[in-house]
Amino acid sequence: MDKYKEVVRKRIRGVIIATLFVAAFVICMHFFVAKSADGATGDLFSFLEGGVIGLDFVALFYMLQYRKALDNDEKLKKMYNEEHDERTQFIRQKSGFPVFTAAGAVLIVGGVAAGYINSTVSYTMAACGIFILLYQLGLKFYYMRKY
Amino acid sequence: MSQEELAMAVGTTRQTITSIEVEKYTASLVLAYKLAHYFGLAIEEVFDFSDVVEE
Numbered sequence: 001m002d003k004y005k006e007v008v009r010k011r012i013r014g015v016i017i018a019t020l021f022v023a024a025f026v027i028c029m030h031f032f033v034a035k036s037a038d039g040a041t042g043d044l045f046s047f048l049e050g051g052v053i054g055l056d057f058v059a060l061f062y063m064l065q066y067r068k069a070l071d072n073d074e075k076l077k078k079m080y081n082e083e084h085d086e087r088t089q090f091i092r093q094k095s096g097f098p099v100f101t102a103a104g105a106v107l108i109v110g111g112v113a114a115g116y117i118n119s120t121v122s123y124t125m126a127a128c129g130i131f132i133l134l135y136q137l138g139l140k141f142y143y144m145r146k147y
Numbered sequence: 148m149s150q151e152e153l154a155m156a157v158g159t160t161r162q163t164i165t166s167i168e169v170e171k172y173t174a175s176l177v178l179a180y181k182l183a184h185y186f187g188l189a190i191e192e193v194f195d196f197s198d199v200v201e202e
Contacts, residue, residue, distance in 0.1 A: 078155070080158075085159050086177075
């Protein structure tokens, strides 16, 4: 369990670094890029910034969960069991993890980045990414009921 | 003993124990061994894999 504690500590550090990096990126874009090259309105930027801030809150939630688990051995063991549970891994595999997750994430992040260049490309990429993630979620629920 | 306690003892989740109990999910050899070992029995005394169809 000590090894897993170290893994969780590394994850917390990773989440902090990623959150700070993303926050810095959004702040820079907010102040230095007024609007995209094709003249997208401020609505698009508000949408993108809202999405990124939302992701930051999700990251914060996980960070707090990890912090709590580090202070409580029973919670840590439960978290370890959930992560290494063979049925969970089987369902993940059946629902296209990690390929769908990675593809969805890349499309959404790419969509956010593309938002600063072309709004149509941004919306298309974000929509594709969200569709892939929702499709994966649907598969996951299906297999969770099946197995 | 609760499913939660058994799950914690063999390193799995309560949902997996439930799925095995209702025969929705077939335990791997390792998990089957752990469960049988926990009850101090042989695998074939705890599980009957004769009707299981491999996917």
